[in-house]
Amino acid sequence: MNHPEPTLQARRLECVRSDSLLFTDLNFCVRAGQVLQIEGPNGSGKTSLLRILAGLTPPNEGEVLWRGENIARRRSTYFSETAYLGHQLGLKADLSVEENLRLSLALNGLSFSRASLEEALQTVGLEGRETTPARALSAGQRQRITLARLILSSAVLWILDEPFTALDSSGVTLVEAMLRSHLNRGGLAILTSHQTVRLDGGLIKLALT
Numbered sequence: 722m723n724h725p726e727p728t729l730q731a732r733r734l735e736c737v738r739s740d741s742l743l744f745t746d747l748n749f750c751v752r753a754g755q756v757l758q759i760e761g762p763n764g765s766g767k768t769s770l771l772r773i774l775a776g777l778t779p780p781n782e783g784e785v786l787w788r789g790e791n792i793a794r795r796r797s798t799y800f801s802e803t804a805y806l807g808h809q810l811g812l813k814a815d816l817s818v819e820e821n822l823r824l825s826l827a828l829n830g831l832s833f834s835r836a837s838l839e840e841a842l843q844t845v846g847l848e849g850r851e852t853t854p855a856r857a858l859s860a861g862q863r864q865r866i867t868l869a870r871l872i873l874s875s876a877v878l879w880i881l882d883e884p885f886t887a888l889d890s891s892g893v894t895l896v897e898a899m900l901r902s903h904l905n906r907g908g909l910a911i912l913t914s915h916q917t918v919r920l921d922g923g924l925i926k927l928a929l930t
């Protein structure tokens with residue numbers, strides 16, 4: 722079966738939280754090779770929008786389409802093609818770096834070889850840390866575990882909530898490089914960030930108020 726191009730489309734999205742209307746009639750389309758950066762002040766609804774796009778919360782109105790189909794109707798396919806990096810990193814403090822990665826990828830039915838693990842850890846600056854428990858790492862190093870998860874997931878769509886938080890300048894440069902190679906491979910990404918994201922092209926923006 723031929724799958725339509727990877728595109729994520731928001732149609733007439735509305736979100737109400739705590740009786741406040743965060744956004745309504747929100748429409749956009751993100752295609753392969755593009756990053757959508759969602760900007761807006763604290764409390765404007767960026768995380769709420771990401772959770773809707775990730776299929777974790779239903780919108781009050783409207784729909785999200787992946788490859789032209791409503792994500793609510795094709796949840797398992799959608800989740801298998803998506804990597805969501807939320808505020809909560811989803812790490813188990815007592816598990817090692819490797820165990821955390823194996824567990825989180827297994828939840829999506831994925832596994833990886835020793836060579837892929839070593840390469841991913843090298844890329845994110847955690848080489849030799851396979852057996853270190855997550856609780857023994859710094860906040861930035863824990864964030865880097867989730868970057869390794871992104872690399873190992875081979876997801877087409879990355880949804881990243883504040884991916885630069887806790888990272889030093891080399892970490893910021895690393896995430897930008899990862900985004901560039903993800904786009905070059907035909908991937909797409911949606912992220913929230915208060916800072917400038919340096920890409921070679923493909924960056925589109927959406928401002929919440």
Ligand SMILES: Nc1ncnc2c1ncn2[C@@H]1O[C@H](COP(=O)(O)OP(=O)(O)OP(=O)(O)O)[C@@H](O)[C@H]1O
Pocket residue numbers: 738739743761762763764765766767768769770
């Ligand atoms: N689980 C929840 N129940 C009720 N209200 C919520 C919930 N989560 C968020 N809200 C409210 O929705 C609004 C938007 O929150 P959200 O986290 O989406 O904003 P944000 O733009 O990501 O903020 P920040 O920049 O601070 O991360 C806030 O006013 C918040 O109080």
